[in-house]
Amino acid sequence: xxxxxxxxxxxxxxxxxxxxxxxxxxxxxxxxxxxxxxxxxxxxxxxxxxxxxxxxxxxxxxxxxxxxxxxxxxxxxxxxxxxxxxxxxxxxxxxxxxxxxxxxxxxxxxxxxxxxxxxxxxxx
Amino acid sequence: xxxxxxxxxxxxxxxxxxxxxxxxxxxxxxxxxxxxxxxxxxxxxxxxxxxxxxxxxxxxxxxxxxxxxxxxxxxxxxxxxxxxxxxxxxxxxxxxxxxxxxxxxxxxxxxxxxxxxxxxxxxxxxxxxxxxxxxxxxxxxxxxxxxxxxxxxxxxxxxxxxxxxxxxxxxxxxxxxxxxxxxxxxxxxxxxxxxxxxxxxxxxxxxxxxxxxxxxxxxxxxxxxxxxxxxxxxxxxxxxxxxxxxxxxxxxxxxxxxxxxxxxxxxxxxxxxxxxxxxxxxxxxxxxxxxxxxxxxxxxxxxxxxxxxxxxxxxxxxxxxxxxxxxxxxxxxxx
Numbered sequence: 001x002x003x004x005x006x007x008x009x010x011x012x013x014x015x016x017x018x019x020x021x022x023x024x025x026x027x028x029x030x031x032x033x034x035x036x037x038x039x040x041x042x043x044x045x046x047x048x049x050x051x052x053x054x055x056x057x058x059x060x061x062x063x064x065x066x067x068x069x070x071x072x073x074x075x076x077x078x079x080x081x082x083x084x085x086x087x088x089x090x091x092x093x094x095x096x097x098x099x100x101x102x103x104x105x106x107x108x109x110x111x112x113x114x115x116x117x118x119x120x121x122x123x124x
Numbered sequence: 125x126x127x128x129x130x131x132x133x134x135x136x137x138x139x140x141x142x143x144x145x146x147x148x149x150x151x152x153x154x155x156x157x158x159x160x161x162x163x164x165x166x167x168x169x170x171x172x173x174x175x176x177x178x179x180x181x182x183x184x185x186x187x188x189x190x191x192x193x194x195x196x197x198x199x200x201x202x203x204x205x206x207x208x209x210x211x212x213x214x215x216x217x218x219x220x221x222x223x224x225x226x227x228x229x230x231x232x233x234x235x236x237x238x239x240x241x242x243x244x245x246x247x248x249x250x251x252x253x254x255x256x257x258x259x260x261x262x263x264x265x266x267x268x269x270x271x272x273x274x275x276x277x278x279x280x281x282x283x284x285x286x287x288x289x290x291x292x293x294x295x296x297x298x299x300x301x302x303x304x305x306x307x308x309x310x311x312x313x314x315x316x317x318x319x320x321x322x323x324x325x326x327x328x329x330x331x332x333x334x335x336x337x338x339x340x341x342x343x344x345x346x347x348x349x350x351x352x353x354x355x356x357x358x359x360x361x362x363x364x365x366x367x368x369x370x371x372x373x374x375x376x377x378x379x380x381x382x383x384x385x386x387x388x389x390x391x392x393x394x395x396x397x398x399x400x401x402x403x404x405x406x407x408x409x410x411x412x413x414x415x416x417x418x419x420x421x422x423x424x425x426x427x428x429x430x431x432x433x434x435x436x437x438x439x440x441x442x443x444x445x446x447x448x449x450x451x452x453x454x455x456x457x458x459x
Binding site: 002005006008009010011012013014015016017018019020021022024025026028029031032033035036037038039044045046047048049050054057058059062066069070072073076077080083084087088089090091094095098101102105109112116121122123 | 129130131132133134138139142143146147150197198199200201202203204205206207216217220221222223224225227228229238239240241246247264266267268269270271272276279280283284286287290291294297298301302303351356357360361362365427428430431432435436439440443446447450451453454
């Protein structure tokens, strides 16, 4: 029961930090609203584009390269999800788990090398 | 007293007390940010043979940042007509909240710490990844070409360097067999991890600089090519919150480096009479200084160099380090 309380309290602290992290910007921006001037005119609210009249919408189709890097990220992030528990429990698992993990990582390295050879990692 | 509090039933009273304590930490962090900015400008000034701030608040410019913050507070708030208004307002909050949240698990000394949760390190890494969402949100909501470019770059860079960062820490987890930051510090009693894990330390330092978007990895906000990157359209206090998030991360990352590699509050041999908090502060300051030093020394990388370095150099090195550590642990049995 005591441990359960400790556990709950620790996560309560995390929640407190979340509340504070959200509250500070909200409060500061609200206070700022009372202090700052407000003198609107049209040109002030145009999008900045180095002084020229802005043209087109800026939400255009974007280079696919970013998407590919995001995919690579997902692959290796999932790998770390598997590596973390393995690393924590390594003492108990021993050499057999090490070899298993080597095989697992080796397969992902093949993927990395493939991407490398396909020039996916090249940023133009 | 705090012990008792932690073992008592979680309720509203506990929430209130924790809230007050966390507010104190928040004020300390804000104070740190104020003077970290001044210190950075001063150190940069001296390294470039100039004075740095020396007008507001005496010869050392002690009130310079305070004046800057007040100015920001009094600035008019502009939201462009074409911007996505709700997202534009939300973005600084999304960027800032995780920056403060990560501080919850960092142990400053064996007594002075907030949440002692079992997965502390994983919590830090998971939460710190959320700031990218805030940055991309801000960039997208601005509806500005520079902002979108900067935001995309920021996202690509932060996800690319998160992988080596996460992988480099694995060596430490292997040696301690725990994700709890307290246990990681305790495990460094017979040698800090900077000695046992030098490769991991170098990878971590580089990757953390990239995660912090600091020079030489400051491409997302490269002033000279993207105007300011993802926060072009932000002004006044909304902008200040992006900056604040950055410096709070600076604080958090320097603390994490201290905890992971420099033995946290542990003293050097024969110097045990100096209290742990002082040790932590010293190591922490050293890390901050090194990061400022980087900023003055290195020129900015090119976008292609940046991405290729992350994936082709840091990632394989970090992976190799994991298995090297596992083998060493198997053979040497130090831990």
